[in-house]
Amino acid sequence: xxxxxxxxxxxxxxxxxxxxxxxxxxxxxxxxxxxxxxxxxxxxxxxxxxxxxxxxxxxxxxxxxxxxxxxxxxxxxxxxxxxxxxxxxxxxxxxxxxxxxxxxxxxxxxxxxxxxxxxxxxxxxxxxxxxxxxxxxxxxxxxxxxxxxxxxxxxxxxxxxxxxxxxxxxxxxxxxxxxxxxxxxxxxxxxxxxxxxxxxxxxxxxxxxxxxxxxxxxxxxxxxxxxxxxxxxxxxxxxxxxxxxxxxxxxxxxxxxxxxxxxxxxxxxxxxxxxxxxxxxxxxxxxxxxxxxxxxxxxxxxxxxxxxxxxxxxxxxxxxxxxxxxxxxxxxxxxxxxxxxxxxxxxxxxxxxxxxxxxxxxxxxxxxxxxxxxxxxxxxxxxxxxxxxxxxxxxxxxxxxxxxxxxxxxxxxxxxxxxxx
Amino acid sequence: xxxxxxxxxxxxxxxxxxxxxxxxxxxxxxxxxxxxxxxxxxxxxxxxxxxxxxxxxxxxxxxxxxxxxxxxxxxxxxxxxxxxxxxxxxxxxxxxxxxxxxxxxxxxxxxxxxxxxxxxxxxxxxxxxxxxxxxxxxxxxxxxxxxxxxxxxxxxxxxxxxxxxxxxxxxxxxxxxxxxxxxxxxxxxxxxxxxxxxxxxxxxxxxxxxxxxxxxxxxxxxxxxxxxxxxxxxxxxxxxxxxxxxxxxxxxxxxxxxxxxxxxxxxxxxxxxxxxxxxxxxxxxxxxxxxxxxxxxxxxxxxxxxxxxxxxxxxxxxxxxxxxxxxxxxxxxxxxxxxxxxxxxxxxxxxxxxxxxxxxxxxxxxxxxxxxxxxxxxxxxxxxxxxxxxxxxxxxxxxxxxxxxxxxxxxxxxxxxxxxx
Numbered sequence: 001x002x003x004x005x006x007x008x009x010x011x012x013x014x015x016x017x018x019x020x021x022x023x024x025x026x027x028x029x030x031x032x033x034x035x036x037x038x039x040x041x042x043x044x045x046x047x048x049x050x051x052x053x054x055x056x057x058x059x060x061x062x063x064x065x066x067x068x069x070x071x072x073x074x075x076x077x078x079x080x081x082x083x084x085x086x087x088x089x090x091x092x093x094x095x096x097x098x099x100x101x102x103x104x105x106x107x108x109x110x111x112x113x114x115x116x117x118x119x120x121x122x123x124x125x126x127x128x129x130x131x132x133x134x135x136x137x138x139x140x141x142x143x144x145x146x147x148x149x150x151x152x153x154x155x156x157x158x159x160x161x162x163x164x165x166x167x168x169x170x171x172x173x174x175x176x177x178x179x180x181x182x183x184x185x186x187x188x189x190x191x192x193x194x195x196x197x198x199x200x201x202x203x204x205x206x207x208x209x210x211x212x213x214x215x216x217x218x219x220x221x222x223x224x225x226x227x228x229x230x231x232x233x234x235x236x237x238x239x240x241x242x243x244x245x246x247x248x249x250x251x252x253x254x255x256x257x258x259x260x261x262x263x264x265x266x267x268x269x270x271x272x273x274x275x276x277x278x279x280x281x282x283x284x285x286x287x288x289x290x291x292x293x294x295x296x297x298x299x300x301x302x303x304x305x306x307x308x309x310x311x312x313x314x315x316x317x318x319x320x321x322x323x324x325x326x327x328x329x330x331x332x333x334x335x336x337x338x339x340x341x342x343x344x345x346x347x348x349x350x351x352x353x354x355x356x357x358x359x360x361x362x363x364x365x366x367x368x369x370x371x372x373x374x375x376x377x378x379x380x381x382x383x384x385x386x387x388x389x390x391x392x393x394x395x396x397x398x399x400x401x402x403x404x405x406x407x408x409x410x411x412x413x414x415x416x417x418x419x420x421x
Numbered sequence: 422x423x424x425x426x427x428x429x430x431x432x433x434x435x436x437x438x439x440x441x442x443x444x445x446x447x448x449x450x451x452x453x454x455x456x457x458x459x460x461x462x463x464x465x466x467x468x469x470x471x472x473x474x475x476x477x478x479x480x481x482x483x484x485x486x487x488x489x490x491x492x493x494x495x496x497x498x499x500x501x502x503x504x505x506x507x508x509x510x511x512x513x514x515x516x517x518x519x520x521x522x523x524x525x526x527x528x529x530x531x532x533x534x535x536x537x538x539x540x541x542x543x544x545x546x547x548x549x550x551x552x553x554x555x556x557x558x559x560x561x562x563x564x565x566x567x568x569x570x571x572x573x574x575x576x577x578x579x580x581x582x583x584x585x586x587x588x589x590x591x592x593x594x595x596x597x598x599x600x601x602x603x604x605x606x607x608x609x610x611x612x613x614x615x616x617x618x619x620x621x622x623x624x625x626x627x628x629x630x631x632x633x634x635x636x637x638x639x640x641x642x643x644x645x646x647x648x649x650x651x652x653x654x655x656x657x658x659x660x661x662x663x664x665x666x667x668x669x670x671x672x673x674x675x676x677x678x679x680x681x682x683x684x685x686x687x688x689x690x691x692x693x694x695x696x697x698x699x700x701x702x703x704x705x706x707x708x709x710x711x712x713x714x715x716x717x718x719x720x721x722x723x724x725x726x727x728x729x730x731x732x733x734x735x736x737x738x739x740x741x742x743x744x745x746x747x748x749x750x751x752x753x754x755x756x757x758x759x760x761x762x763x764x765x766x767x768x769x770x771x772x773x774x775x776x777x778x779x780x781x782x783x784x785x786x787x788x789x790x791x792x793x794x795x796x797x798x799x800x801x802x803x804x805x806x807x808x809x810x811x812x813x814x815x816x817x818x819x820x821x822x823x824x825x826x827x828x829x830x831x832x833x834x835x836x837x838x839x840x841x842x
Contacts, residue, residue, distance in 0.1 A: 050637070051667075054656045069810060070646060077700060101673070101703065102633030104643040117703065119633060119743065121644045132700075166805070167813040174816065181842070182660060186653030186745055187816040190646070194638030212523030212540060216471070217615030222525040223542045225491060225611070232607030235475045239603060246472070252522070278539065279498055279553075282522065322540065324607055350819065350841065351797045352773070376772045376838075378799075384587070389490060389540075392588040395595065395608040398771065417797075420771065420841065421604070 022300035024405065025333060025367045031309055033338040035316050036202075039269055040342035044200045050185045055241045056198035057344020058184075061176040064191055067164035072122040074099075075159040079113040079135055079149060080126035083156045095147040098140075099123055113149055115140050122160055129159035167191075177344040199343040203243040205268035206233055207260060209275040209284050210322060211252040228324040228391055229274040236331055240339065240346035252276070254287035261288070261312055271315050272335070275322030278306040285319045294319070300405055302366045303388035304329040323388035329369045332400060332419070349419040354380040354399075356414050364408040371397035372418065380418055397421065443721035445826065446754060446788045452730055454759040456737050457623075460690055461763035465621045471606045476662045477619035478765020479605075482597040485612055488585035493543040495520075496580040500534035500556055500570060501547035504577045516568035519561075520544055534570055536561050543581055550580035588612075598765040620764040624664040626689035627654055628681060630696040630705050631743060632673040649745040649812055650695040657752055661760065661767035673697070675708035682709070682733055692736055693756070696743030699727035706740045715740070721826055723787045724809035725750040744809035750790045753821060753840070770840040775801040775820075777835050785829040792818035793839065801839050818842065 023031075038044075045059045074080065085093060098115035099105045105123035108114050113130075114123055122129070132138055136150040167173060173191060178184055180198065188196060213227040214220055227249055234244045247264045250257040250273075257273075265271050276285030277296055285308055286296055294310030294317060303326040308319025320330040332349070340348040354372075357379045362368035371394050372380040380401055384393025399418040403410065410416065444452075459465075466480045495501065506514060519536035520526045526544035529535050534551070535544055543550070553559055557571040588594060594612060599605055601619065609617060634648040635641055648670055655665045668685045671678040671694075678694075686692050697706030698717055706729055707717055715731030715738060724747040729740025741751040753770070761769040775793075778800045783789035792815050793801040801822055805814025820839040824831065831837065 050652045051655050051659070054659055064813075066641065068812060070641065071644065075808065075810075100632075100644070102631065102644050118699065119631075119646070161808065161810055166811045173813065182653050182657035182749070183812070183816045183818065183842070185656050186649045186749075187812045189637045189652035190649035190745065190812040192635075192637045192639075192641060192647040194636070210523065210540075211521075214613075215615070216610045216613045218613075220487065220491065220613060223492065223521070223523050225540070226487075226613040228607045228611035231471045231610035232603050234472050235606050236603035238472070238475055282538065324611065328603070328607075350795065352795070353797065353799045374771065374773070376774065378774045387496065387582065387586075389496075389582055390587045391489060391604070391608045391611045392485075392594065395604045397604065421602070 022298045022305070022365070025299060025301050028299045028307060028309075029334055029337060032318065032334040033341055035309060036270070036338050036342055039202050039339075040199065045197050046200055047195050047197050049195050050188055050193075053180050053185060053196050053198050054182070055345055056180050056201075058174055058176060058178040058180055059197040059199060061172055062174045062188065062191075062193065064167045064169050064171050064173045066192060067169045068166040068190055069161050069163055072163050073119050073161050074116045074122060074129045075118065075161050076129050076131040077117050078129045078131040078159065079151060080108060080116045080123055080129055081113050081151060081154065082108060082110060082125055083128050083154050085111055086151055086153045088153050090150060090152045092148045092150050095141050095149055113151060127156040127160070128154045130154055131159065179340075179345050179347040181347065199345065201241055201243050202269045202339060202343070203245065203267065204237060204270045204272055205245045205247055205261070205265045206230065206237070207247045207250050207257070207271070207273045209250045209252065209257060209273055213249050213275075215249060229322070229327045232324050233272065233274065233320075233327055233331060236328060240336055242339075250284065252282055252284040254284050254290075257284055257288040265312070265315055268315060271312055271317045272320060273308070273317075274320045274327050277308045277319040277321055289317070289319070292317070300366045301329070301333065302363055302368045302386065304333065304369070305366070307334075321388075324391050325371070325388040325394055328394065329400070332421075333369065351417050351419060353415050354378055354401075354418045356410055356412055356416055357381045359409070359411050360403065361409045362403040362407055365405060367405045368403040370401040370403065372399050372401040373397055374399040374418055374420060380416065443719045443726070443786070446720060446722050449720045449728060449730075450755055450758060453739065453755040454762055456730060456739075457691070457759050457763055460623055460760075461620065466618050467621055468616050468618050470616050471610055471614075474601050474606060474617050474619050475603070476766055477601050477622070479595055479597060479599045479601055480618040480620060482593055483595045483609065483612075483614065485588045485590050485592050485594045486614070487612060488590045489587040489611055490582050490584060493584050494540050494582050495537045495543060495550045496539065496582050497550050497552040498538050499550045499552040499580065500572060501529060501537040501544055501550055502534050502572060502575065503529060503531060503546055504549050504575050506532055507572055507574045509574050511571060511573045513569045513571050516562050516570055534572060548577040548581070549575045551575055552580060600761075600766050600768040602768065620766065622662055622664050623690045623760060623764070624666065624688065625658060625691045625693055626666045626668055626682070626686045627651065627658070628668045628671050628678070628692070628694045630671045630673065630678060630694055634670050634696075636670060650743070650748045653745050654693065654695065654741075654748055654752060657749060661757055663760075671705065673703050673705040675705050675711075678705055678709040686733070686736055689736060692733055692738045693741060694729070694738075695741045695748050698729045698740040698742055710738070710740070713738070721787045722750070722754065723784055723789045723807065725754065725790070726787070728755075742809075745812050746792070746809040746815055749815065750821070753842075754790065772838050772840060774836050775799055775822075775839045777831055777833055777837055778802045780830070780832050781824065782830050783824040783828055786826060788826045789824040791822040791824065793820050793822040794818055795820040795839055795841060801837065
């Protein structure tokens with residue numbers, strides 16, 4: 001290593017946690033959610049125009065201020081009629097003035113048919129629309145005393161979009177905590193709501209650690225590896241809507257890491273580190289957190305078992321393990337779902353079922369998270385093995401594959417839960 | 422309407438396309454892809470640092486410049502050993518100096534065991550790692566003449582991550598056209614590649630049309646509706662990585678629409694309008710495009726059948742229909758997959774299989790696109806009916822449900838293709 005540690009460190013009881021029972025995935029998720037609960041406070045909200053609210057979580061439930069559609073309108077280009085004017089054999093009706101789009105419609109006089117375009121308001125008195133294709137002639141005529149059109153008998157309501165058929169004024173349009181994607185924002189626009197109260201994004205200070213990791217683009221001397229964790233987590237966090245401050249790579253000197261966190265972390269809502277949390281002899285994050293209320297523990301999960309959780313100078317802190325796949329799995333299993341639950345964003349991963357293409361084994365007392373490619377035929381192909389250093393395999397995957405605690409082997413064809421990435 | 426059209430417009434042959442056979446979904450996708458092909462040109466690329474390349478498509482395939490891992494390293498905290506030193510019954514080995522992380526390892530002398538942490542380089546001569554848990558004592562000792570450790574017999578290769586076990590130098594890491602998400606960018610970082618050549622984002626001028634549509638937040642007079650299309654498409658396009666210029670709402674006056682496109686569209690790569698493309702009497706987009714090489718046609722799809730495609734003053738142009746669900750379906754079926762194919766971004770929608778919770782009917786000669794909620798049990802619940810005005814139902818959906826041309830009815834339990842939104 002570049003700055004040798006005194007040998008004395010090796011005497012530390014590196015297995016001080018070994019006697020503890022590993023914490024379950026569900027319990028650690030609950031602990032992370034509890035740690036981050038203040039980030040979902042009312043004080044941390046803002047009001048944004050719809051198009052800027054993409055990817056945020058909705059703070060308050062929204063009731064529809066108007067019905068959709070706001071008025072009965074035509075589903076087709078055709079003739080608005082009064083059904084009682086057309087007996088079973090059909091009838092010839094005089095053509096009224098066309099119904100304008102975007103304005104109120106004049107009431108339909110008995111015995112008349114009003115040309116109407118899709119979306120235009122059904123005139124008072126009319127109760128159905130006959131599509132132009134079913135009229136004779138099957139094209140629009142000029143309105144006037146002389147014009148007439150032959151139309152078939154029609155059931156009331158045909159090709160009429162009733163007022164409130166999508167949503168009625170006063171009904172709940174969106175629940176509090178809804179993730180705002182295009183469809184949800186489109187609905188708010190349709191309801192005439194121009195802005196929305198959303199949770200502020202979480203800002204995170206991201207620090208990778210290790211004397212052995214080097215920034216991409218620099219020379220790679222013997223024994224060193226390039227830092228994948230910084231890029232992997234920064235982009236995963238950005239994709240999830242977090243604001244990320246990259247503090248670069250810290251060495252294995254605990255003092256240096258502390259200084260880095262103190263100089264750069266002051267405005268962060270959350271500090272995330274990678275590496276230095278397991279049971280090795282030189283664990284910089286453990287050492288840097290020695291005087292802070294931070295717990296280092298083992299979660300019953302593979303990969304991503306070693307985890308740190310607590311606060312550093314009062315700022316919520318999560319210590320992820322050092323291998324890239326472990327980092328991503330930690331993010332997906334703990335930080336991402338905690339934020340989804342607290343802030344409505346990012347959107348939660350939808351659990352899907354898929355059939356395994358291969359048999360697999362899994363440690364019985366751990367929740368195993370494998371990487372895989374979900375196929376269009378509903379099977380999932382495992383990519384790479386159990387090992388947490390397989391970045392190339394991760395880059396060829398589109399899903400996480402879950403093997404719960406208590407399962408030690410699965411056969412090809414067995415169903416598993418998968419999360420699409 | 423606010424600006425009445427001369428009645429003469431009604432005499433136009435509004436069914437001028439009726440005799441034409443509707444174009445298939447596949448054929449229209451091919452036409453849209455052909456229209457947009459210049460956007461995927463080499464001239465439209467840029468070089469970005471990894472973290473700024475999130476969500477872009479990779480222009481050139483990447484070969485691994487180094488192997489991953491670059492050197493054999495330990496998968497565990499434990500002792501690096503030479504397996505031949507430990508017979509079946511186990512052996513006591515003298516403890517060597519610990520292997521440092523991030524530096525070259527001294528060769529392992531015969532009969533010695535070197536303390537080694539996860540990720541550290543396997544010393545020359547060593548061929549396996551015994552985890553600390555299987556050593557006696559099961560904690561690290563200070564190195565020195567006196568120290569010794571009892572270790573079990575071990576197979577060569579145990580807990581060693583071989584150099585190149587993830588990817589070998591020279592092997593293809595990523596193919597041209599790959600969508601760059603966190604895992605792909607993380608892989609590039611792991612390979613030491615700090616920046617990447619990607620396609621430039623597409624800039625689109627988005628115009629909604631219609632005398633009947635009003636901006637959210639304004640007063641809704643009789644016969645008017647709020648514009649959902651602008652927000653829905655703007656945010657869907659942003660989510661897909663496009664740069665969107667909103668030109669607001671055009672009236673049904675063709676001259677006004679032309680002026681708007683000419684004043685705001687000069688820098689756009691693409692113009693998208695909504696509304697005014699079907700067979701009604703007042704179709705502003707059709708009228709505004711009368712002198713341009715734009716084709717208006719019917720695609721055999723429900724909703725979203727009426728489509729416009731061509732160029733306006735030389736700029737690629739797509740005219741989507743006016744109903745919100747039709748707009749989103751048009752985007753998802755044509756524009757989004759064309760961009761995925763040409764630019765590697767956005768990521769293509771993964772087709773999944775799901776079982777219908779309900780029976781449905783579908784027009785036999787059209788590809789029907791329904792909205793639904795994909796459930797964790799692999800079934801899909803249809804949300805809303807066939808109608809294209811159901812924004813609330815769309816906002817409660819997470820998937821598009823495909824009923825291909827040629828299918829007129831499906832039963833509950835039948836399998837369908839779904840795309841997660």
